[in-house]
Amino acid sequence: MKTIGLIGGMSWESSLLYYQIINQRIKEKLGGHHSAKSLMYSVDFQEIKTLQHQGKWDEATQIMIDSAQKLETGGADVIVICTNTMHKMAKEVEESVTIPLLHIADATANEMVKDGMKKVALLGTAFTMEQDFYKGRLIEKFGLDVIVPNEAERVIIHDIIYQELCLGIINEESKHSYLKIINNLSQQGAETVILGCTEITLLVSQDDCSIPVYDTTRLHAESAVDFALKVD
Template sequence: MKTIGLIGGMSWESSLLYYQIINQHVKKRLGGHHSAKSLMYSVDFHEIKTLQHQGNWAEATNIMIESAQKLEKSGADLIVICTNTMHKMAHEVEEAVSIPLIHIADSTANEIVKDGIQKVALLGTAFTMEQDFYKGRLSEKFGLEVIVPNEVDRSVVHDIIYQELCLGIINEESKQMYLKIINDLIQQGAEAVILGCTEITLLISQDDCVIPVYDTTRLHAVSAVDFALN
């Protein structure tokens, strides 16, 4: 079993899910008392959030690189960035270490393609929905058509992530707002929805939607285990 290196704390609410899912999947694969060999370097999310909203991606990249290098030096055999947004600097992190990085968009897109879906709705932070580092990878590498909410709805999705979900606040009214936004995207032809922020799974599940829901947190964590065991 390889040792999984996790860059966590963005937020720790979703990092908790990563740890849980990874160990559950190892137990499912190996049985008995097996659990995952893993290391987590958890950053201070306040610092990351501030840099994101200042647009200081260079300093945020430095933090991600340093985190990955610390994990590699500590014995990690692979890197998992436990957040969608910070895959903005995934390439730079990959270049800075000699161990593989499991990309969250790849883990998600592989399942979507396998299911024969072509047009997907993407929910996430404004950075993920508006910038090309995530949407571009889905379209260029996997041939997916990706649609996102309108500007007003993107702001709603973004604010609920940072003001509620990252703080562990689960609000039924916010859930209904998300579901309305998803339904609007269905009307635009979305065949499935990507929960493209690792906290959204705290609010929305497959039971809430009439189209397939791709939980990036779970898919990413399971991909890490599959790599670690294979």
Template sequence: MRTSGLIGGMSWESTAEYYRILNQGVRNRLGPTASARCVLWSFNFAEIEDLQHRGDWDGLTTRMVDAAQRLEACGAELLLICTNTMHRMAPAVEAALRVPLLHIANPTAERIKAAGFRKVGLLGTAFTMEHAFYRGRLAERHSLDVLVPNPDDRAVIHRIIYAELVSGTVLPASREAYRAIMARLVEDGAEAIILGCTEIMLLVQAADSPVPLFDTTALHAEAAIEMALAG
């Protein structure tokens, strides 16, 4: 089994889910006492959030590369960035490593295509929904037609993530807001919805959407299990 390196803490609420999925998956594959071999670098998310909203992407890239190199030095044989937004600096992280980086968008896109969908709605932070690094990869590398919510809906999604979900706060009113936004994306032609922020799975489940949901947290972690056990 390869050792997985997790760049987490963004937020720790979703990183805990990564740890759970990795360990449960390995146990299911290898037996009741088996667990995942992994090392974790956990950021103080308050510092990361501040840099994100100040637009200091160079400072964030420096921190991410440093974390990745520390994990590699600790014996990580494959790397995961446990957040969608911070994949903005995935190319810089990948370039600084000798071990592979498993990009979160790839297993998500592959599962969507295997299910026969091509037009998908994307929920995430404003950075993920509006910047090209994520939508562009889905479109250019995987030929997916990506829809994002309207500006008002994007603001609601972003606020709920940063004001509630990263702190583990799950409110019924916020779930209803997400349900309505997903319904509008379906009206616009979305055949499926990507939960493109690793905290969104805390808020909505399959029953909340009229079309299939693709949870990037679970898909990323499950792909890491396959990669680790194939090594």
């Protein structure tokens, strides 16, 4: 079993899910008392959040690079960034270490392509929905048609993530807002919806939606286990 290196804390609420999902999948695969060999370097999300909203991406990138290098030094065999938004600097992080990085968009898109999905809706932070680092990868590498909510809806999604979900606040009214937005995207032709923020899974699940839901947190965590158990 290879050792999974997790860059967590963004937020710790979703990092907890990563740890849980990874160990549950190891148990499913291996049985008995097996658990995952893993390391987690957890950052202070307040620092990251401030840099994000100030547009200081170079400084945020350096924190991610430092975190990845600490994990490699500690014995990790692979890097997993436990957040969608910070894949904005995935290339720089990957180039800073000698071990592979598992990209969250790839883990998600591979499943969608396998399931025959073509037109997909993307929910996430404003950074993920509006910038090209995530949408562009889905479009260029996997040939998916990606749509996002309108500007007003993007504000709602972003604010709920940072003001509620990242603080562990689960609000039924916010859930209804998300489901209304997902329904609007479905009416625009979206065949499925990507929960493109690792906190959204705290609020919305497949049971709530009439179209298929792709939970990036679960898919990313499961891909890490598959990597860890893969025979070279």
